[in-house]
Amino acid sequence: MREKRENRVVGQTRQMDRGLFRRPLEFHPVRRSALIGATVALLSQFYFNVISSDFRISIAVVLLPVLLMTMGAQIHSLSVCGFTALIVFLFRVLVAVGSHGYTGSRICQQLPGALFYVCYGILFRLQIPNKRITTLPRVVTAVFFCDLLANVAELLLRALLLGTAVNAERALFVLFPIALLRAGLVLLALVMDRQYRELQVRHEQESRYQRLFLMITGLKSELYLMRKNSEEIERVMGNAYHLSEELRAQALPEEMQRRALDIARDVHEIKKDYLRIIRGLEETAENEYDEDHICFRELMEILDATSNGVIREKQLDIRLIYDCRDDFLTREHYALMTVFKNLVGNAIEAIEGDSRRGTITVSERQADGCYLFAVSDNGPGILPRKLDKIFRLGYSTKFDERTGNIYRGVGLAGVKNMVEEHFGGTIAVRSEPGNTCFSVKIPAEAIAYTEEERAVHGERT
Template identity: 35%
Template sequence: MKQVVKQMKQLGLVALLIGIASQFYINFYITNFHFSFAAILFPVIIYLYDEINPLYLGVASSLSFFLLRLVAGQQMVDLFPEMTFYLLYGGIFFLAKKAQKPQNLEELFLLVLFSDFFGNVWEVYLRIGSKFFTENLFVLRGLLLAALIRAGIAMIIIISHKHYRMFLIREEHEERYKKLLWFTARLKTEVYWMEKNMDHIEKVMSRTYQLFTNISEEKERENWENQALDICKNIHEIKKEYDVVVRGVESVLENQMVDPGIHFHELIQILKESMEVQIQEAKKNITLHFRYQEDFYTKQHYYLMSVLRNLITNAMEAIPKKGDILVTHYKTESDHCFMVQDNGAGIAEEDRPHIFDPGFSSKIDYQTGEVNRGLGLSLVNNIVVDCLKGRIKVKSKEKQGSCFEVFIPVGQLEGEENENISVG
C-alpha cells in the first residue's frame, strides 16, 4: 500500500511539472493551437523515470494541463483537443514499452518524433478537420518541423543527462577502484597465510596417514602416542593461524563494507556488462534480457550481485550454443522477487531435489571432469536463506529450460535506514 501511495505521489508530481511546462508555448497560426514545452519534457520524464507507466502519465498530464489552462482563463471546449495529444503520446510510448522498444537512443528519437508528429496531427484534425491537410501542406510541414525540433531538444537533454550521470559514475568508480586496490593488497597478505597453512595441512595429513598405516600394521607401537600428540599440536597450530587469517579477513571486509550501497539499476548495468563479456568468452550466442518493476536502493548489493551472477552463470552453462536468459524483478508488499529464466537443457526431475546440495551437479564433462550445471547453487541457497532471510524455488523441464525464483523480504534489501534516500 505504501508503495502504491509513493507511486501515485511521484506520478502526480511529474504530471504537475508537465502541466506547468504546457503553460509555456508559442502560437501556431491555427486558432488555439500551440507548441508547448511540455512535449519536450514528456519523453524526458519517461526516460528518466522508467518505472512510471507512460499511459498513466499521459492521462495525469492531460488532466494537469486541463486544470491549469482552465485556471488561466481558457475556454473548456478549446482544451479537449490538446488533452488528446498527451493521451496519444502516452499511449504510443506505452505500446512501445510493451514491445520492448526503444532499445537505443536512435530508436528513442524516432519514437519521440513519431509521437509528437502524430499527436499534433490528431489535435489539428480535431480542431479543423481533414480538408485543411489536403488544401494546405504548410500545416503538415509545420507540424513535422515542430516535432523534429522538440524531439531534438528532448534528445539533447537526455544525452546531456546521460553524460552527466556517466561523469558522476566515473568519479565514483575511480574512488571505488582505489579502495579495491587497497582491499586487494590487504587480502593478498591473508591469502599468503592461507597458502602457507595449506602446506602445513598436507604435511599433517601425511603424518596422520602414516600413523594410520602403523596402527593397521601394528608397527612402531611405542611411537603411536607421540605421533598422535604431534598431530594434535600441529592441528592446533594450524587452527591458531587460521584464526588469525579469519580475523584479518574480517577486519579487511569490515572496512571495505562501509559502502554507501547502490541503486538496483546500477547493479543491473554492472551485471549486464560483466555477464555479456563472460558470454563472449564462452563463445555462445546468448541474449540477456533485464526487466525490473522499480528501482530501489540497497546496501546488500554484494549479496544480491552474487546471487544473480551465479544464477545467470548457471543459466548460461545450461544453454549449449544459442538461447535467451531473462532476468525479471517485481515487488510485492512483503518481498522483492527475482526470476532468472533460460531456455537451455533443463534439469532432470530426479536431480531437482538435490541441486542445492553442496557439491552436487547435474551436468559434468566426463572427459575433462569439469562441473557445469549446479556450480554455485549451494552458495546461492546459503546466501538467500541465511544472509538475506529469503527463499528460492526452481521450476524446470528437460530440453525446455529452467526458472529460478528468489524471494527476499523488502526490509532485508532496503532496510529502514534507506527509507529517506531518494531513488535516482
C-alpha cells in the first residue's frame, strides 16, 4: 500500500512540477530579481583572491544558478542577472568608496565583477532557454560553462582596463577546477532542493491520506451502527404488522386495524430509504478509498499522528506510548481503527478533564491464537458505579458547560459491538484513580491474514 501511495505522490509531484524546478509566484518579478541580486551581492563579500589581487572567487556564484532555477524560475535569466550585476556593482562601489575614498579608478575596477554576472546571464539563457522543461544534467553542464567562460570574460576585461597581460594557460588551470567544484555544489544544492520539495508533497499526501482514512473509518463505524439500527427498524415493522393482524383477528374497529397497518407500511418505507442511504454511503466509501488491507504498524502510525494532532490542538501535555510486538496484515483496518480511535480519544478526554497532563499506552501481544490489545491511561479513573454503564448506548459522562448539552455516547457502545459482534472477541475495563485500562481480546483469524494469504499479499507488508 505504501508503494501505491508513493507512486501517487511521485506522479502528483511530476504533475505539479512539469519542469525541473518551479516555484509559486510569491513576489513581483522585479522585486524577486532585486532580492536575488541583493542576496548574491551580500554573499559575494565572502571571497578569496586567485590569479591576481583583485580577481575574486566567491561562493555567491553557487547560489546564483540555484536561485535562477528556484526563486527565479518564472523570470527571464537575463533580467535576474542584469539586476544582480547592477546591485553587485553598486554595492562594491559603495564598499570601495567607503573604505578608500572616491576615485575613478576604484569605480572602474568594479566593472569586471559586474560584467561577470552579465556574461553569466547571457550564457545561461543561451544554454537554458526554457527553465520549466530543462533537466538536471543540462543545468549542471550549463552552470559549469557559464562559470568558466564568465570568469574568462571578467579576467580579460580586468586585464584590458588595467593594461596587464593574462597567462591564459595558468588562468584556465585555476578556473577549470573552480568551475567544476562550483558546478558540483550547484548539483548538490538543486538535488537537495528537489528532495525537500518532494518530501513536502509526500507529507501533504500522507496527511490527506490519513484524513481520508479517518473519515472513511468514522463513516464505516457509523454504517455499522446504522446496519444494526436497520434490524431494529425491521423488528418495529414486524411488530406493527403483527399488531394489525391481531386487531383484525379480534374484530376490533377497522380504523384501528388500518392505522396499525399504515404504521407497518410507513416503517417499511423508512427502512427502504434507510437502506438506500446505507448503500450510497458504502459505495462512496469504497470508491474514495480502495485499499483492502493495511499493516498493523502503519495503522498505529496513523493513530499516533491523528491523536497527537488532537493533543496539540487542545494544548495538552499527554505522551503516547506504543508497545506493540507484532506487525500483521489486516483487512479489518477500518474496524480496528474505530476501536483504537475511540479508546484513545476517551483517554485523552479523561486526562483533559483532570490535570491535562498524563500518559496513554497502547499495547499489543499475541497469545493462544488471539491478539491482546490494551489502551491504558493514568487519568482520574472511572467511578465504580459507572463502570457497568459506560458500554450502554446513549450513556455519557461528558457535559458541555457552555450549552448544557450532554454528549450521548455511541463511542464505547460501538466499540463493544464491534469487538464482540464483528470480531467475536471480548472487551473489559478495570479502573482506579490514576490507572484505567481497556483490554480487548480478538481471535487472530478475525483480523489477521493467514499464512496463505500473507504469501499472496506479503509484498504489501
